[in-house]
Amino acid sequence: MNNKLLTTTLFVSIAACSLTANANDTKTVNPEADRQAMIKHMMDMHGGNKINGKPIALDDFGMGALIFSDDAYQQWKSVEEFPPYVEHIDEGEKLWNKPFANGKTYSTCAGLDGDVKKIKAKYPYFDDARGEVIILDQAINECRVANGEKPYAYAGKDKALSNLLTYLANESRGNKIDVKISSPGALEAYKMGEMVFHTRRGQLNQSCAGCHVTSAGRKIRSEIISPMLGHVTHFPVYRASKGNIVTLQQRYQGCMRSVRAMPFPSNSKELKALEFYEAYMSNGLTLNGPTYRK
Numbered sequence: 001m002n003n004k005l006l007t008t009t010l011f012v013s014i015a016a017c018s019l020t021a022n023a024n025d026t027k028t029v030n031p032e033a034d035r036q037a038m039i040k041h042m043m044d045m046h047g048g049n050k051i052n053g054k055p056i057a058l059d060d061f062g063m064g065a066l067i068f069s070d071d072a073y074q075q076w077k078s079v080e081e082f083p084p085y086v087e088h089i090d091e092g093e094k095l096w097n098k099p100f101a102n103g104k105t106y107s108t109c110a111g112l113d114g115d116v117k118k119i120k121a122k123y124p125y126f127d128d129a130r131g132e133v134i135i136l137d138q139a140i141n142e143c144r145v146a147n148g149e150k151p152y153a154y155a156g157k158d159k160a161l162s163n164l165l166t167y168l169a170n171e172s173r174g175n176k177i178d179v180k181i182s183s184p185g186a187l188e189a190y191k192m193g194e195m196v197f198h199t200r201r202g203q204l205n206q207s208c209a210g211c212h213v214t215s216a217g218r219k220i221r222s223e224i225i226s227p228m229l230g231h232v233t234h235f236p237v238y239r240a241s242k243g244n245i246v247t248l249q250q251r252y253q254g255c256m257r258s259v260r261a262m263p264f265p266s267n268s269k270e271l272k273a274l275e276f277y278e279a280y281m282s283n284g285l286t287l288n289g290p291t292y293r294k
């Protein structure tokens with residue numbers, strides 16, 4: 001066997017080992033232990049910070065990088081008095097209530113039905129029958145298609161979709177994140193998300209973890225890096241620098257581009273797994289979106 005072939009074979013078998021399910025992995029991967037370890041790490045590193053004069057509690061991680069700078073926090077608070085995302089909530093609400101051509105509305109679709117204040121907290125979840133993570137963006141589009149409407153472009157490229165997500169986030173404020181991993185399929189999705197989070201990529205060869213775990217609280221150019229804990233609580237976000245709403249999937253892609261990597265496509269199994277992993281790690285935190293960021 002020549003060297004190149006050997007390397008390729010080795011690489012393929014290592015990759016295959018880390019991607020396929022087997023009984024041993026199921027025993028050794030323990031999401032709950034991972035989550036507790038992440039919380040401990042974050043509290044040990046940052047629990048001494050103060051926000052509004054008080055030491056930070058776990059729920060404060062939903063404030064992102066603001067937990068590192070009282071100045072930035074006070075500025076944020078004054079912007080939130082007249083939040084720039086209000087018109088997006090209103091637009092989203094109109095779209096939510098507007099009947100499709102067939103006369104039905106989103107609330108007739110399974111998963112989008114019932115109390116509108118409880119919808120966002122159901123996502124992301126692992127659907128065992130379909131064998132995939134379902135995110136809210138996707139559920140909205142699937143409801144449209146089921147009712148004979150065209151799906152929106154993903155990752156908030158279509159403003160209608162990001163407005164709908166902004167409206168549902170606002171309705172869901174105060175709910176707790178509660179992502180469940182109760183099947184081998186869900187565990188596989190978690191592991192894929194964890195891998196996406198820890199893999200170095202791009203010309204800058206950086207992983208999400210390298211910035212949002214190891215370097216959380218440090219400055220990169222003029223920005224302070226947020227902790228991964230709490231990433232999912234407050235999206236979509238109105239970004240002043242973009243003058244628009246940015247969805248979580250879009251933000252993931254933006255961070256991939258910032259290390260000069262090709263981002264995974266919107267609604268791909270990798271980005272959905274990443275959202276599932278990050279959401280699981282933030283279990284117990286309060287949903288507090290939408291919000292404002294620079």
Ligand code: HEC
Binds near residue numbers: 197227252259293
């Ligand atoms: C080179 C460092 C770096 C890497 C690598 C990186 N990010 Fe970021 N990320 C940033 C910076 C800087 C910001 C803007 C400041 C902040 O964290 O809010 C940011 C913002 C974010 C936000 C928004 C936080 C908020 O509160 O608005 C999320 C979510 C995020 N990153 C997720 C990721 C994920 C997932 C990956 C891996 C695919 C990743 N990032 C890779 C530096 C990085």
